[in-house]
Every structure is written in structure tokens, then in C-alpha cells.
Amino acid sequence: MSDLIKSMSVAASGMQAQSQRLRHVSENIANADTPGYHRKTISFRDAVDGEGVRPGPVRLDRSDLVKIFDPGHPLADDSGHYDGSNVDLVIEIADAREAQRSYEANLKLFDQARQMTQSLFEILRG
Template identity: 30%
Template sequence: MSLFNIFNVSGSGMAAQSVRLNTTASNIANADSVSSSIDETYRARHPIFEAEMAKASHQQQSSQSVAVKGIVESDAPLQKQFSPNHPMADNDGFIYKPNVNVMEEMADMISASRSYQMNVQVSEAAKSMLQQTLRIGK
């Protein structure tokens, strides 16, 4: 694998982790939202990643970049709470809260942040190696 491919792989990793950070931030921002129906309630979202294996196998390279295949909503049940005095309560006195687990989201945010940071460090190391290689010719 050439050093230039490292930039493609780490760049795609940074883009993927950026999507992961944004969906996690969206989940945390909507964790305390309330609605009066199940259909309107926010559901936690999570990105799905895939390695671009087809590109790697056709080009006979060992490097694989990361791609975001899609963003899916969580199937976890929503929180139904009896609160007849709430202005958003339905006819039966219930309000609906998202299925966002803030503790899981914070752990996911830390993991995504560290993964992003590691991809930045890989890019910096490759850049340093390329600079050292250019200095050999002087």
C-alpha cells in the first residue's frame, strides 16, 4: 500500500466518524423531546458503515476505505408516560418520549471522537513519512 492510499483510507474514516458524531449529537439533542403520538416521536438514529470491498478486490489493493451505507432508526420501544396535565398529552393523558439512551450515546460519542482522532494521527504520520522521504533526496 502506498502512502497516498493511506490518505484516502484515513480521510474516509474521518468522514464516516463525522457522520457518526453528527447522528449521536442529533440523538442527544432530541433525547428530551416530547410528542403526543407515537408516529411523531423522535427515534434514535445510527449510521451503518461498510468497507468498500469491491473497489479493493478489483484494484488488487489491500487498502479499504469506509463508506456510510445509510442511517437507520432504532427499533427500541418508545417511552410512554402518563402525564395528563402536560400540554402535549394525547386524549388518554399519555406523552411519548424518544428511545434515546443518553449514556449509550455519550459512550458512542467518545468512541467516535477517538476514532476520528486516530484517523487524524494516521494522516499526520503518513504526511511525516512522505516529508522524510522527500528529504532523503536532498
């Protein structure tokens, strides 16, 4: 019985981690046109007690910002360039799909464990 509850806990931690990942991907997409914006990334690690995953610290992608030529922009320097963001929408969409699929996989695992727990209770009552 405790193994079923433990598997539900692990699946729930996976869903929570993927939802946080999706939140950062959404922020990156929303700020793709913000001058000077650095893409946020997040990694995952095993929980200290070994029962699930926890999101690691949020890090800023330090890759070079795109130089945009627009002499009329208020942030443009003497050469007419300003720093754009380093967000690549193709990468963000791929990350969003991966997070969505991982979330769905954890949700299915959670649902299976819930159904098995429910069946076990019915057997014990019976």
C-alpha cells in the same frame, strides 16, 4: 509512495465517517426530549474500491418509545400518557466517545503518513 497516499486516503475516509457518526449522535442528544423521536444509527462498510470506509444508510432505531405520564401535556392521550423518545443518553455519550477516539486514531495515522511522505520528498531532493 502510492501506498503512503493510499493510507492517507483511508485515514481521511475514516475521519469523515466518524464525523458523520458524531453528527448523528449529536442530533440524538439534542432530540432526547422530543416526543416521538426515534434514535438515528449509522453503520460503516468498506468502500467499493477497497480504499477506506463509507458510512452506510442512516437508520431509525425502531425500539419502543418511552411512555411518559403527563396528563397536562398537549400530546397526552386519554390515559395521560404520550410517547417520548427512545434515546438513551448513556449510550449516546459512549457512542460519542468511541467516535471521537476512532477519529483521533485516524488522524494520527494520517499525520504519520504525511510525515513519512514529507521525509521521502526530502530524501529524494537531497
